[in-house]
Amino acid sequence: MDTSRRGPLLLLLFAALMAGAGNGISLVAFPWLVLQRNGSALDASIVAMAGTLPLLAATLIAGAAVDYLGRRRVSMISDALSGLSVAAVPVLAMTFGLDIINVGVLAALAGLGAFFDPAGMTARETMLPEAATRAGWTLDHANSVYEATFNLAYIVGPGIGGLLIATLGGVDTMWVTAVAFGTSIVAVAVLRLEGSGKPDRASLPEGVWDGIVEGLRFVWHNKVLRTLAFVDLAATGLYVPMESVLFPKYFTDRDEPAQLGWVLMALSIGGLVGALGYAVLSKRMSRRATMVTALLTLGVAMTVIAFLPPLPLILALSAVVGLVYGPMAPIYNYVMQTRAPQHLRGRVVGVMGSLAYAAGPLGLIVAGPLADAAGLHVTFLALSVPMLVLGIGAIFLPALRQLDER
Template identity: 75%
Template sequence: MASRSRVPLGLILFSALVAGAGNGISIIAFPWLVLQRNGSAMEASVVAMAATLPLLVATLFAGTAVDYLGRRRVSMLSDLLSALSVAAVPVIALSFGAEAVNVAVLATLAAFGAFFDPAGMTARETMLPEAAAQAGWTLDKANSGYEAVFNLAYIVGPGIGGVLIATIGGINTMWVTAGAFALSMAVIGALRLEGAGVPDRTQLPEQVWAGIVEGLRFVWNLRVLRTLALIDLAVVGLYMPMESVLFPKYFTDRSEPAQLGWVLMALSIGGLVGALGYAVTSRFMSRRVTMIAAVLILGITMTVIAVLPPLPVILAMAAIGGFAYGPIQPIYNYVMQTRAPQHLRGRVVGVMGSLAYAAGPVGLIVAGPLADGAGLQVTFLALSIPMILIGVVALFLPSLRELDRTPG
């Protein structure tokens, strides 16, 4: 029996924290560089969209790359390419002048970096089962820690980015971001873990497209995964507009940018505490009950927010909604990691992730015009009521009972 060690799990979690913080800094730095040039919100939106759209396709291919090339190798390669994409900003500025860092360049580099991010995330996620076993942790506990670290990175990253921009400027901030990705790559380079190296290619289809189709077919044919994928598709599509459109519009109309930051921080902190808390609640609460409660509570908090109550109530509802939804991703991770055979694990994670990324833009396309035409209250209700209905329907789905069955 192999000796227990928490080192591999610690390396994976630290890599996820550092790389996530690098992404969090980029979220602030790229739009800032655009706005610093000419103050155009439209051009800043173009760069933000360029960093989002590649995720739709990249996540699907990321899982295939993990299965075909190996988890450790793909994680390091992803961090390397992400580092190069952000380091290119100061390199171009030094070589051709700051004016050369225009919107087209920034959009291209943002898209380049975003395309490779899912590969690193997928690779680290698929190494958790072996790392948890070596540490003597349950898989629920490992997934809880991983998602908590991920949430923490996106809380501290933008904050660090803001401080760096204020002290050393937007372009030089990209050097620090590149350093974060390089550190993540070095940490994974030191990782030694069973199943993280070169995969057994005899279990994989020769054609990459056949491999992708195999992953899609596996998710669709396994009832519990198919149900979770459809629920996630609907929930993300309903939730994302609240964070990305409705709250910004509400507080922009009131000229209260600081309050917007407080609400988004309340959501993130709630998610962080909820993910951490799942390591404890998983001992006495079933995964099915946890998941259904999360969807229902999120729908209820969104409904309360729809009446546009005073700020303290909005903050409380945001924190409660984030807390309730914090355990969802650890539950999804557990199901994917325990149901998918090792040679398919990357592709299953990739398929599930790509569906979630696809849902976000659909919800945004609907919510924006609805908010302009019918108002924020109507739009909040149009999102919250279906969320509650999904939670009610989930109560009667027999496939969700498989969440608490030990896989054969």
């Protein structure tokens, strides 16, 4: 295959890798800075919620911004602002001292980063169909590799984050995050791809709000998109607290930052293998069967983790969780990309993402206080049992049968 044809796709994948790695480092660093300060799971939940609560509105706006301003431009602006939000941590520490880095400041900066990140992710995802066509790849293949790249970022990011915290400290680790975002900007800046520049204004509504409403209406009236949105909302709400609060709380109490990095790496390694394997799996197993199997397996694995077994078993189960979760994102992407018209793609991706992000704060509101009051074991069970119920319920959802329709 001609390298020039693959160039845009490779640049897009590299940008996703760098931006994802920056977010992966933040995933470890922000909770660690809070827990190292006072050991409170509630405070860690506050910062984690600050990193997810803005995502609901931000992703809706991001989808409209991509359609209105152009995909390349939005990707670069988003990464620049995300990089500034994490670089502010060491800058404030150098200027005013470490005492300024309290829960409120960390929550504010995490919230700013979360507000900017969705625009970059949405912009890169909406460029994927054209990049795949240019490279001569099928959409399933491109989505599989793209999501594997994203998971690879969360192998590199948390792993490096845990090691850097152990050697440099949580504050200076944020410099690495800022550099990762800067590298993503450079990759997108040299990318040239049809449909990534200024959009055709004639195909857009008069106002941004009208555009957002149009995207919401499209998703609501599309049965399979609507069902997937609510399934993703529930699964995300049950999964995010485990990764963002419960595992950090468990390993902070044990003063084991490197082990936290290993667990998050195991989740991402499993996700990497699962996402890459989907390109092959999709030829042998229906999308519906893949989705139902993933949800059921997630419930079982999370239930065993709830009993806080030895570290090797936690690592193995985390890898299983990532493995079965890996194919889900390529399926979501495929449905959005094939159901939405080109001029609506950004807003449809934004609507779907915002509904999933809405569940994160709800799960964190419950998980943090419950972990402080009842312990990690009870809190893990409170997340894993509903995940099992969700998997069983998915078997009977008729809309999921449309996943395999052309």
